[in-house]
Amino acid sequence: MQNPESGNIDVVIADLAWAARINRALGVLLDPIMAPDATLEEVSDKLLKEARDIVGCGDGYAGSIDQESYALVVHAVTEMVGGQCRLAPKGRNIKFFPGKNGWYNGLWGHSLNTHEPFVTNEPGKHEASAGAPEGHVPIVNVLSYPVVAAGELMGQISLANKPGGFVKRDLEAVGQLGRLFAIAIRRIRDLKKKQETEERYRDLVELMQEGIIIDDAESRITYVNHMLCSMLGVSRKDLVGRSLHDFVIPEDRARWKRAQDDRKRGGTGNYELVMRNADGAKVFTLISPTPMFNEDGKFIGSFGVVTDVTRLKLLESQLLQAQKLESIGQLAAGIAHEINTPTQYVDNNVRYLETTFLDMLKMAETARELADAVSRGDDVAALKRIAWGVPDQEFLDELREDVPEALSDSLKGLERIAEIVASIKRLSHPGQTEKKYVNINDSVKSTITVATNEWKYVAEMQTELADDLPDVPCLIGEFNQVLLNLIVNAVDAIKDRIGEAPSERGMISVETAAVDGGVEVRVSDTGIGIPADIRGRIFDPFFTTKEVGKGTGQGLAISYSVIVEKHGGRISVESEEGKGSTFVVFLPAGTDDG
Template identity: 35%
Template sequence: MNIQRQLQKEQERAKRLEQVVERRTNELFQEQQVRRQMSENYEKILSTMIQALIVTDQNLTIIKANQSAGTLFQKSHGKILGMQLEDVLSHIRISRKDILALTTSHEEETSIGSEEMTIPLYVSLSPMMSSMNTFEGIVCVMSNLSNHKELERQLHQAQKFESIGLLAAGLAHEINTPIQYVRDNTSFIQEEIENLKLYIEATLQQVTEQSSASPHQEKLRQLAEQIELSYLMNEIPIAAQQTLEGAEKVARIVRSMKLFSHPGTKEKIATDLNAIIESAATVTTNEWKYFADLSLTLDPNLPFVSCDSASLGQALLNLIINASHAISEQTDSGVGGKGTIQISSKLEDRVVKIVITDNGIGIPPDLHEKIFHPFFTTKEPGKGTGQGLSQVYAAIVDIHGGTIDFQSQSGKGTTFEMTIPVTDME
């Protein structure tokens, strides 16, 4: 009986142990599941970080790197692992003494990449310490400052252009008054020349009709021959007309300069779109006149449209300059002669359609989806910011609620078609 009771107790004890083991096994399994989930979440966080992250061991050998680090250093994940920290960040030099004193430090590192093109970085270094306060490695987080630097450069350039614009506006104002004198006085001279012609012709007729001219009349006749009076009578009105046309052209350029150098108020006001198109064509003359002929076909019945003339004018300016550059590249490649830029405006239903067509080099099909992206450019480094067409898109679509589309063939040319809603038909 004692043996049987003892056996029963042992069985109960074994059962309790099994229950404890089972419970503990379940707890361990749950803990493993939690750890696995945490590890997966950790990996997801690392893989979705925009910043590049690398982790080193105590010897500064890289033991961990996320996808952004591979993209930044243009190396596969496997190639980064095992490299030394100073191999990827050449300006980072950390001695053992530095490690012991290291807290979190920040610095700008600009030496990664090729000699021709470096990448500016914001680098943050933090030490990893064990519970025993021994050094175990470094966590390094890096942010690519290329876009930031580009925006800084563009802001600086924009500030320079703003200053130049203010100077141009002042210069245009100063030129406007004297050129107005030239126009008015030339117009007056042109009108009065006709009266002088009548008087001179009447005087000559009297001199030539008299059979016996007096010495004074004979002297007048000889003087008329000497100064080639008939030639002057024909050429002076032509010269006056050319002067007036030149003054009108200068006045038109001045008006265009004032329009495009004005800082703008960002307020939408009733505006003559044809005037903006004409001003854009005038201001960009020096860009296209050597490579192309520009023609305007503008609807004279366009209503005034509520718009931000500064942003819309800048958009047209960018498109005309792009068209002239495309034609210039086509000409430089030895294809064709002088190109053409055609600009038209037309009222359709309740929108104004503006079309700009060139027969330049065109846009390759594989770039069609990218041309409106900020910072995208097909120009050589230093010759384009990649902001021209993105600004056009912002002006037409975002600011004015319009549309913009294009068709292009490589080697044939490009057509941009824009629509601006007419919200006020008055």
């Protein structure tokens, strides 16, 4: 008899694997999207490849809408046409224009006209079908997703010819890629606009997608461009004469003051500020200042470029989730194995108890028959014949020993399964946006449990968890991800030293302690260590020593962002080549600013 919990776990793991594939694709697309020389052709190529890989289809294209002619410009397309088709010209940027009525023709134009995605596994019966052009490969099924942002039609992703037909989750997956494609199209368009207006300074200042601010020595605004007005939702005349300090959230005002003082000394360091616009919404910005001095060297004010990084913060969040799901995907097989082991012996014990119960039932029936015979006054010979069905003392001794043991083992197995499932649930903490006071020891225990199959064949796990830890404000889901990153990195470091099939195991230790001002977590390993020449770069974004195909390699950069930027804490490393490393994480107590 199959344990129903096992089926549920399989579904959860399958869903996690599917989500991990989508988020891995989102991570792959970030590099070309965020490149300073990003092009729609390069982004579309990678987008189409990832979309086809995820849903498993043969054909498709991706393109953007030309803002002047409203033509669909196809930047990437598979070989769907033959030599006789009018669409046969090779190359990129094939244009499909709308008709005189402004509508796009045929099945490919349906989602562009309606701004609604659709799937059809019988394209010939679709109301918009006009048939394929001559020389076109046969179309068996179609998935079409219009790229729309803020009500504006920006492009289209269309896929075709999936064996077995498209399903709802294919459309949902392409939708997530489409939202990122919209950001790419808008960003690349914005970059192009800036490049085209560089020759005219005033136009550049007014049309650029960054805000421009000039203030005097007393921090009074003397000039702002349209973009900064738009960011803050305030007119130019209502900004001039005021200070940017008026819009900075209270938690960032001390940082703004330090930056102003540094600028008076000639400092040009970039810094981030969170402001509130006229509607009360938070605007995340990156300030790039340039101090201005007169001929006598007296500070007279500053020039600043204000970049709205709210979208980038969203992408950063998506990258964090992608990295988290990557880790869960990496652990999925191990988690399944850890659950399968207790499930197997629960199954074996239950089967044994089932057989034993049938034997005991027969014994009870024999006893009943013997009691009836005695009541009837049957002779001794008849009673002896019935008594032959009563088990001997050896059988009763086995029952007395084996049945309680089987029940005890089954309960232990169920407790182990419940522990693993609870640890997975504690590790995930989906959607948490505000810090909550937590005991870090609970996070350590849950993370070690979930990662058991990663480390148990490679290393022994040692924990020293302080009993006097204060609760600290924490985004627990993201902190759990940091711990998971450090443990998996420790496993990898030990594998690099002892090999994949070692004769001995390494050691991983996790310690917690209450220290002045907060809590410290130390994760140590007896791995290969970190070379001195790269030790100072391991927390840098996009620096990685991982081989291609072995994850994003951004675990430590994300960990630094989570601990330092989101929690106001510290993360550092102590390492000796050939002997191992210790990562030290500090979380401050009582500084929860939400």
